[in-house]
Every structure is written in C-alpha cells, then in structure tokens.
Amino acid sequence: xxxxxxxxxxxxxxxxxxxxxxxxxxxxxxxxxxxxxxxxxxxxxxxxxxxxxxxxxxxxxxxxxxxxxxxxxxxxxxxxxxxxxxxxxxxxxxxxxxxxxxxxxxxxxxxxxxxxxxxxxxxxxxxxxxxxxxxxxxxxxxxxxxxxxxxxxxxxxxxxxxxxxxxxxxxxxxxxxxxxxxxxxxxxxxxxxxxx
Numbered sequence: 001x002x003x004x005x006x007x008x009x010x011x012x013x014x015x016x017x018x019x020x021x022x023x024x025x026x027x028x029x030x031x032x033x034x035x036x037x038x039x040x041x042x043x044x045x046x047x048x049x050x051x052x053x054x055x056x057x058x059x060x061x062x063x064x065x066x067x068x069x070x071x072x073x074x075x076x077x078x079x080x081x082x083x084x085x086x087x088x089x090x091x092x093x094x095x096x097x098x099x100x101x102x103x104x105x106x107x108x109x110x111x112x113x114x115x116x117x118x119x120x121x122x123x124x125x126x127x128x129x130x131x132x133x134x135x136x137x138x139x140x141x142x143x144x145x146x147x148x149x150x151x152x153x154x155x156x157x158x159x160x161x162x163x164x165x166x167x168x169x170x171x172x173x174x175x176x177x178x179x180x181x182x183x184x185x186x187x188x189x190x191x192x193x194x195x196x
Contacts, residue, residue, distance in 0.1 A: 059096045103143055116141065
C-alpha cells in the first residue's frame with residue numbers, strides 16, 4: 001500500500017470504530033408495488049370496520065354480510081338478488097350499499113341530485129315537483145348523503161373496494177385468458193376432424 005492508501009485506511013478505521021469492513025444489508029425487492037398478504041375477505045372486512053368506526057351505520061347487517069353485499073354489488077347483482085341471498089329486506093341492502101358508499105348508476109336516474117341536495121322542502125313537496133313518490137325523494141336524499149360522505153373522504157373507501165374487488169375480477173379474467181390462450185397454443189395445428 002502506498003502512503004495515501006494507508007492514510008485513507010486509517011481515517012476509515014477511525015470513523016468506523018475500528019472495523020475494517022462495513023457490510024450494509026440489502027433487500028431484494030422486486031417491483032414497486034407492495035403485496036398485501038391478507039386475503040381479499042380480510043381486506044374487505046378491514047375497510048368495512050374502518051367505515052363503521054367513522055360513520056354511523058343505519059344497517060343492522062353484520063360486517064360479514066356487508067362484505068357479501070360489496071362483493072355482490074361488484075358482480076352486478078341487484079338489491080333484490082342480494083336481499084334474497086342474505087335473507088333480508090331489499091331496503092336493508094340499499095341502506096347497506098349507501099353506508100358503504102356503493103352507489104349504482106341507476107340509484108338516482110330520475111332526478112338531479114345536485115338540484116335536491118340543499119333543498120329544505122319536505123319529501124312530499126319535492127315529490128310533487130319532480131313527479132315521483134315521497135319514498136323516491138327520501139331514497140334520492142340518501143344517495144346524495146352517501147355521495148357527500150364519499151366525496152368528503154376523497155372516495156377513499158370506494159377506491160379501496162375497487163382495488164380489492166375490481167382487481168380480483170381482473171386477475172381472474174387474466175388467468176382465464178391465459179389458460180385459454182395456452183390451450184389454443186397447445187392445440188394449434190392439431191387435426192380436429194378425426195374419425196374413430
């Protein structure tokens with residue numbers, strides 16, 4: 001070793017409290033997305049629990065039933081179908097969906113929610129104005145309230161449901177497509193018109 005190298009070695013040894021080598025542990029991370037080791041049901045239950053703690057749920061359904069409602073909603077089942085599956089009233093399913101911020105495209109298709117959102121009139125007055133029933137107005141006001149809650153939370157819970165349930169559906173679809181493509185590739189060029 002030359003004089004400069006020895007000098008640097010001495011400085012290094014002084015700085016590292018006498019250790020002559022330094023090894024830094026490294027993690028072998030692949031990709032940038034973190035993988036959640038919980039099952040989809042566990043992740044869904046966590047979202048439901050967070051929402052139940054933050055909002056005052058007006059549903060008597062259990063967390064397990066609310067998870068079932070969320071799954072069925074993402075499978076495009078109607079409130080009537082979900083109610084039949086769970087053995088509860090259809091209105092209970094509607095209330096559960098609103099509590100979970102799961103608003104369908106047809107939940108308020110007869111009225112402009114922005115127009116009724118801040119109105120002080122009672123349901124009967126608005127029902128007459130919009131030519132719908134008072135029950136419908138009550139329903140639309142509940143949808144508006146759920147939308148407001150969701151927006152206040154920056155659609156966080158809806159995004160989490162999307163992440164868990166839409167990604168699961170996409171993953172299942174991709175797996176199915178890969179299987180079909182693999183089968184297609186494996187049978188390509190095979191003679192299929194065979195007489196026995």
